[in-house]
Amino acid sequence: MNPFDLTGKVAIISGASRGIGEAIAITYAQAGAAVVLTSRKLENVGPVADKIKAAGGQALALAAHAGQEAEAEAVVTQAVGTFGRVDIVVNNAGTNPHFGPLLTAESSHWDKIFEVNVKGYFFLIKAAAPVMRRQGSGKIINIASIAGINPGPMMGVYSTSKAAVIMLTKALAAELGPENIQVNALAPGFIRTKFSAALWGNPALKEMLEKATPQRRIAPVDELTGAALYLASDASSFTTGSVLVVDGGFSLGALPIG
DSSP: TTTTTOOOEEEESOOSSHHHHHHHHHHHHHHHOOOEEEEHHHHHHHHHHHHHHTTTEEEEEEEOOOTTTTHHHHHHHHHHHHHHHOOOEEEEEOOOOOOOOOOGHHHHHHHHHIIIIIIIHHHHHHHHHHHEEEEEEEEEEEEEOOGTTOTTTHHHHHHHHHHHHHHHHHHHHHGGGGGEEEEEEEEESOSSSSSSSSHHHHHHHHHHHHHTTTTOOOOGGGTHHHEEEEEGGGGGGGGGGGGEEEETTGGOOOOOOO
């Protein structure tokens, strides 16, 4: 049997309109899962669902504000109503309205970032966990960041939120482990997405980041999806509370050579 086969599984992926969320949704669908895709605006996520269905997969697009508990509950209810179960939750929706020195951040920046990046993750897990308990199994993947391990340049509030995501992951892994629900975090490095364009779109900053990365490059998003598939599949049945770093070696802090 293929331990990476997701046939018969149902996955919810938040923030699935583009970038990492879209790539993970397509990968899961290709592996056989029915996928429920959320984004704040339906017109943004609908085309991704249409692409998956056109390729023969099963997909449901839903509009949901990631930071609102009632909307997270509605997503889980609709997922169960459509596909009958929820096996996998990928918390990917994120925001970062502040880019600059940490002490220039305003209270509104902290509120917005933590509403979506931390509380939003908690709300979706809280809504899905009872379904997973009834089923006797589940996979929860929280998209963190290497910025949650070492602070990202000019991203102090965002980095703090991702550190919180890592601790949320560990705390829930300890609590849900006895119920056969694995909770892990995926910590990407610098991936070429629209969300990170402020970094790789700046030539000087891009050059600095590439020199600080042993693999000397910023990765395309499809180099992250294999790790996401592992964490969603039976292959990771004894992996919980882990933070899987995919960053080309950036977090090693190695000095550039050559």
